[in-house]
Amino acid sequence: MKNKIKKFLIIVSTFMLLTGCAQERILEQLGIITAIGLDKGEEEREVFGSFVTYKFSQQLSNESTPIYSYGRTARDAYNQAFSKTAKQLVTGQLRAVLYGPELAKEGIWPHLNGLQRNQFVTDLLYVTVTDMPAKEVLSAQIYEEAPNVGIYIYKLLDQVVGKEQIIDSSLHEFTKNYMKIGADPITPVLSKKDDRVIVTGLGLFQDDRLMEIIDLREAFYVRLILDEFKAGELQVELPTENYRQFMEDFDPSPEEESFEMTVQQVRSSSTITVKEPENNRFGLDINFEGEIRELNKEIDLESEEVIRMLEKDLSKIIEDNITKILEKTQELNVDSFGFGTFWNSTFKGNKKLSEEEWRKEYPNFQFDVNVKTKILRHGITQ
Amino acid sequence: MKNPLNIPEHLKFRASYLFFILFNILIGVGVVALPRRVFQHAKQDSWLVIIITAVIAHLLLAIIIFILKTYKGTDLYGILQETFGNWLAKVFGYLFIVYFFIVYLSALTKYTEFIVVFIFPQHSRFIIGFLMTILIAYCIYGGIRVIVGVCFLFFLLSFWLNGVLAVPATMIDTNNYFPLFEIDRNGLFNGLLVSAYSFLGIEVLWYLYPYIRNKEKTMLYSQLGLFATVIALLGYVIISIGFFAPKQLESLIWPGFVMFKVISFSVFERLDIFAVSFWKFIILPNLILYAWLMTRSLKRIKHIKQKHSIWGIIILSSIGLHFIDTQRQLEHLLKIADYSGLFFTFLFPILLLPFAIIKRIRGAKNEKQN
Structure with a gap:
């Protein structure tokens, strides 16, 4: 009898102790970022960030605008974006980062370092540059069946890489080539045409600075050598x-x-x-x-x-x-x-x-x- | 013999389980940091360093088993009593307990660190660690056969995780391995020292040996267990050298986990987070074995019941968890564990070896006289 009570107490106490969530994250309350665009800000040493998030509302509106914010670094811009949405921004589903041409020419490593250090960001994320401001590209309104432009960019790049038109450029590849003595990174170049995001070519980097953009025809030969x-x-x-x-x-x-x-x-x-x-x-x-x-x-x-x-x-x-x-x-x-x-x-x-x-x-x-x-x-x- | 150990037959287990026990105690928290630590010294020749250390570890294991065989069926404490007398045996026994505790605590803190960094940044490490220690207490209550069972089951549960590394293995850059044999003497020495740390744990045999039913098979299965570990460690080291750029590998704290970041399945997108939580199956047998070693040696020295001493250990480790809260303190603790490990694992058997040889020679003479 005594043993039974003891067992019962143990079971009850485990229920009491082990239920509940460690950290609550309700899907509807999250602003899940799928793409980040970074441009040079108006002032010196300032970046302008555009954050594309998922929307989980019942009424699907066609219009979708990213969240915009300014900051000293990419991380700072991300923190500043907190005050511009009622949702809790999280980066676990981040699929692509876009760097505007001016920023890319100055060097993107200071703004990439934070992502690489962040354990919640996947290494499979695409690092890309744009040939017009990243804000422009991310404001594209046509993205087929994808829920938002971030996922669309991810699917687009997946498809283009799968078709072997460009070389793969994940965060891991970029970091690896940036850190290696004797190699420079390459990224895809995105652009916007007829309100759609398109891939226009490859960006050749010296260290973390964009030096040249080559078109898709030339990209074939780049891939021929590299891969x-x-x-x-x-x-x-x-x-x-x-x-x-x-x-x-x-x-x-x-x-x-x-x-x-x-x-x-x-x-x-x-x-x-x-x-x-x-x-x-x-x-x-x-x-x-x-x-x-x-x-x-x-x-x-x-x-x-x-x-x-x-x-x-x-x-x-x-x-x-x-x-x-x-x-x-x-x-x-x-x-x-x-x-x-x-x-x-x-x-x-x-x-x-x-x-x-x-x-x-x-x-x-x-x-x-x-x-x-x-x-x-x-x-x-x- | 002063203290013949009479282990009841029903508590003994077959030697083949030693394979799983050794694999579990050797592969622990260290393996995720090992590629970087070796690479810092040995660069692209890290694999060579691992192989050399592995050969040394195999020899040491053979020495340990040789000594244990000489003293027929007793454990480390019994051997020490016979060679050094009661007083010194106690001193060494306590030193071993302190060493086991340091290793235990550093493994526990490091695993809670993984959880805090990768999954729940807001969580107190104390609670994570404490919940784990309850599981450890459960196993100690169950006794040696439960512990062996846990080792076997958790091996089966966690082994496949190493196979997933095939994905980063397809992304390696062969240029990173060349030129071969560029290592200098300094790098080799430091590399050996660092990689030696990942072989701490073979001392578990000192206390497990009396529990083995078919002792003649001990050598075979423990060496096989060690060999399997070597293969796994080599896999981690070789893949991470090819996978990362040299500078990148040196900058990563846990390259082992970062490699999991590029693995993604359609049903499971972020395998790295899964791997960190799943690592518990790798850590737990490790912690349980060390906890058992501590309680077992306390029982041998002081005759304290294992069911009682485990709570003392849990309280002490919880206090330790509470006080070690920065990465730097953890690094300090790991360093202490590593250096003491070098002595207790690598030098201690060599220290005992001459005594065992003398005993063998004497024994042979006695037999002749009879």
């Missing part, structure tokens, strides 16, 4: 001249100087090696495979010769484009491809480049670009 393709797509322009004899069978014989070709299911791999250390010469070997999907002129694809010519021309075009991009990065002195890390992982001791040496040396690096192209098949027609 591997599993199912990419490439559009190139080829001169008609060499192929005229193979087009003769088809009417009418083309007048234009060039024709377009789309290669799909692109698979690629790239290897970077230090070739001649004394001349700072690197070898960049790229294997490129793909299928011809579209030609806007009829060519006799049956003949082996044409395929071989196409392969050769493709290799040349890719090599030229890559060389162009490499020259551009050398002019700007941004080592987006991490040649410095390849150098440093090859040599020990004195031959290793320190951060300053690497900045000084990078424009003098030489590259041997070598592309091997293989056309696997050409669709379901001859």
Whole structure:
């Protein structure tokens, strides 16, 4: 009997002690931030923050405006935003940060550091820059089925990265490349067009400063060097001249100087090696495979010769484009491809480049670009 | 023998459970900080340092088992009594208790620190820690077989978490591992010292040995347990070297948890928070084993009932939890635990080894004479 009472008391006391929430968070009372836009403020050393939040109201209004605030740092702007909404702002669902062009040119690390330090912010968040003020981009009103523009940006970037049009740029990747000696970060560039957020290209950074924006066509070649393709797509322009004899069978014989070709299911791999250390010469070997999907002129694809010519021309075009991009990065002195890390992982001791040496040396690096192209098949027609 | 231990047969367990016990006591709070701590000294050759330390740990484990075998079925206190006499044995016994307490307290504070930093910043660490100690008391009340069972079950529950690291493993940058063998003597030494801390805990065998039913298998299973630990530690170290930039790895306090930040499932978006709470399954057996070690040695020295002494330990650790509230104090405590651990885990067996060898030789002579 006594034992039963004892057991009963223990059970009751556990109910008493262990029920209840540690920290109450009621969904309707939270302002869940999905995207943050940061711009340069009006005064010196001031940032302007735009915070996009979820809305959980019954009446869905089409109009959605972010919360705006000023602050000395990104964190301060976030704290200032507290006084502008009745909801408790939380960052656990943050999907993207957007940095306006002026801020990005000055350096974004001071405003990113806080996010990286915050344990509630996921490392998978997208770090992006915008080519117009971030406030503008976040005020876009068309965002398809997404509940708000922040989620839309996240889905958009997910889709574009998935399609292998740009390289992945999560907070983790950015921090890693920023901290690495011998590599510079790259981020996607967002813009607004017809009230929609769009991806326009890639931003090349030197440390944490935006130096150059390249378009999506060039972004293909950046990815070709940095990453591997599993199912990419490439559009190139080829001169008609060499192929005229193979087009003769088809009417009418083309007048234009060039024709377009789309290669799909692109698979690629790239290897970077230090070739001649004394001349700072690197070898960049790229294997490129793909299928011809579209030609806007009829060519006799049956003949082996044409395929071989196409392969050769493709290799040349890719090599030229890559060389162009490499020259551009050398002019700007941004080592987006991490040649410095390849150098440093090859040599020990004195031959290793320190951060300053690497900045000084990078424009003098030489590259041997070598592309091997293989056309696997050409669709379901001859 | 002065103090023959008569462990009742129903309290003994099979040697195969040693695998889980050793894995549980070795993998604890330390593993999330280990990559950074080793990397600070050994850079990209950290994996090499871990392998060297692991070899030393395997040897030490063999030495401990050799000594225990020589003294047939008694535990550390019995051995000390036989070699040094009653008085010194007591001194060493108490020193060991103090050491166990420091390790126990530092593990407890560090885990509550995880919870406070990652999940509930507003919570008092005292309450989190106190709730955990109740579970520990429950296990001590249950006795050794419950403890072994907990180790086994929690191993099964928590082991898969290491497998999730396959996700960050796909994101590694192989450049980070090269050039190989760049480490200098200083870095090697400091790296060895730091990585030695993650092998504290093999001293659990000193007190567990009498409880093993089939003692001839002790060597096999405890070495296997240690080996599994080494594989797990190597996994953490190698993946985090590739995953982070060198400077970044040095700046992170708990790279182990930060790696979980990039894992996201459609049904579970933030695995890092889940991992921190799930880490309890890894910490709890660890704490329980240390609590058992303390109460067990108190029982051997002072004949205090384990059910009584555990409350003393809980009260003391709660007081400790209350007073250690900054990260710096915690670091101090960890340092004390690490340095004393070096002595008690790594040097102590070597100290006892000559005595055991002499005893063996004498024993062999006696047998010949008979």
